[in-house]
Amino acid sequence: ERIVQGGDLEAVSENPSSGGSRILVFVRLRPTAKKEEEAGSRCCVKIMNKRDVYLTEFGSENDYLRLKRLRGRHFTFDASLPDTTTQQEVYNTTTSELLEAVLQGRNGSVFCYGATGAGKTYTMLGTIDNPGVMVLAIKDLFSKIRQRSCDGDHTVHLSYLEVYNETVRDLLSPGRPLVLREDKQGIVASGLTQYRAYSTDEVMALLQQGNQNRTTEPTRANETSSRSHAILQVIAEYHAREGTNIVTRVGKLSLIDLAGSERSLATDQRTLRSIEGANINRSLLALSSCINALVEGKKHIPYRNSKLTQLLKDSLGGACNTVMIANISPSHLQFAQQNEKRRTRSTILKGNCFNTPDHKKDETVRELQRAVKSLEAEMERLK
Ligand code: ADP
Ligand code: MG
Numbered sequence: 320e321r322i323v324q325g326g327d328l329e330a331v332s333e334n335p336s337s338g339g340s341r342i343l344v345f346v347r348l349r350p351t352a353k354k355e356e357e358a359g360s361r362c363c364v365k366i367m368n369k370r371d372v373y374l375t376e377f378g379s380e381n382d383y384l385r386l387k388r389l390r391g392r393h394f395t396f397d398a399s400l401p402d403t404t405t406q407q408e409v410y411n412t413t414t415s416e417l418l419e420a421v422l423q424g425r426n427g428s429v430f431c432y433g434a435t436g437a438g439k440t441y442t443m444l445g446t447i448d449n450p451g452v453m454v455l456a457i458k459d460l461f462s463k464i465r466q467r468s469c470d471g472d473h474t475v476h477l478s479y480l481e482v483y484n485e486t487v488r489d490l491l492s493p494g495r496p497l498v499l500r501e502d503k504q505g506i507v508a509s510g511l512t513q514y515r516a517y518s519t520d521e522v523m524a525l526l527q528q529g530n531q532n533r534t535t536e537p538t539r540a541n542e543t544s545s546r547s548h549a550i551l552q553v554i555a556e557y558h559a560r561e562g563t564n565i566v567t568r569v570g571k572l573s574l575i576d577l578a579g580s581e582r583s584l585a586t587d588q589r590t591l592r593s594i595e596g597a598n599i600n601r602s603l604l605a606l607s608s609c610i611n612a613l614v615e616g617k618k619h620i621p622y623r624n625s626k627l628t629q630l631l632k633d634s635l636g637g638a639c640n641t642v643m644i645a646n647i648s649p650s651h652l653q654f655a656q657q658n659e660k661r662r663t664r665s666t667i668l669k670g671n672c673f674n675t676p677d678h679k680k681d682e683t684v685r686e687l688q689r690a691v692k693s694l695e696a697e698m699e700r701l702k
């Protein structure tokens with residue numbers, strides 16, 4: 320299998336369903352919230368062109384060349400989506416090509432990764448007025464199916480599930496935890512609801528209801544937990560008679576609103592030591608290990624290490640397309656409360672950035688990889 324590293328958007332758009340797996344990494348900057356503005360927060364993220372993101376001092380740094388010299392503060396993505404980007408533009412840039420491939424019977428996955436409050440749920444689920452990637456993908460799917468309905472039977476099924484503390488739950492039918500088991504098709508969650516969808520209209524309400532079922536943390540009663548991963552599986556099935564044969568194509572698109580990244584990535588030995596066993600998000604850590612292994616072209620991908628990666632085994636790597644949307648917030652203020660400015664800044668830098676081939680030479684990423692390795696060692700020790 321060929322892994323196209325740091326592939327450019329044009330190449331992928333031209334040929335979405337050709338062989339090999341791809342991992343594309345995008346960054347989406349959310350607008351400054353009213354509250355943040357009132358608190359005097361300034362935007363310290365600069366998107367210089369369509370790919371490069373710089374983190375700047377509070378309003379003092381404007382010089383492109385000087386910024387360029389600031390090591391560890393510059394990140395390159397496959398595309399950078401500034402705070403003016405609409406939900407539809409986010410969908411078009413990141414996910415629409417994957418959907419085309421899903422209709423050809425190829426799996427794909429789209430992740431939103433980032434700190435709590437950075438805009439992951441907004442990007443994935445969105446609001447009634449501004450629906451996100453999940454809803455726009457289903458809308459697009461139905462419209463594409465309508466265009467081709469003359470040439471066969473299409474069905475769409477949805478499953479919406481949660482991984483919280485290594486427990487899998489059905490968000491469409493809350494109840495007892497689901498057991499994962501391996502069968503011919505791969506790893507399945509037994510008893511998981513497969514909702515047959517007929518139109519886009521019903522979907523937003525369904526997903527919002529599902530989102531309400533996400534586990535909340537006892538200390539923040541009304542907030543969905545920053546430690547829960549939500550996965551929407553969109554399964555498109557196609558049957559058609561071609562001569563005397565029946566052709567079947569099944570493609571799955573997994574859309575994932577990941578847990579907040581802030582608690583899973585330690586960036587130095589000091590924070591590493593302060594992390595308690597219970598706070599390590601095993602699934603998030605395992606996902607980053609799998610992605611690192613895929614990016615590095617390793618043969619063995621450690622899917623087995625967590626519930627999330629087991630569930631995504633058939634949608635990550637291999638012949639699948641993978642998209643990572645790194646959500647970032649414009650201000651450091653919300654983190655600055657730790658009032659240790661220097662360290663806070665670098666924590667955010669690393670917390671915002673998922674490993675991508677473009678960064679490979681970047682010292683920051685090597686540090687991140689070291690942190691992941693140490694965390695893995697730490698987890699082994701805690702077992
Ligand atoms: P997360 O899921 O990463 O914790 P949310 O998606 O809940 O973060 O976003 C935090 C807040 O910011 C929410 O009130 C959300 O509506 C708002 N928000 C996030 N991204 C955007 C955006 N692109 N445009 C407008 N509001 C946004
Ligand atoms: Mg959220």
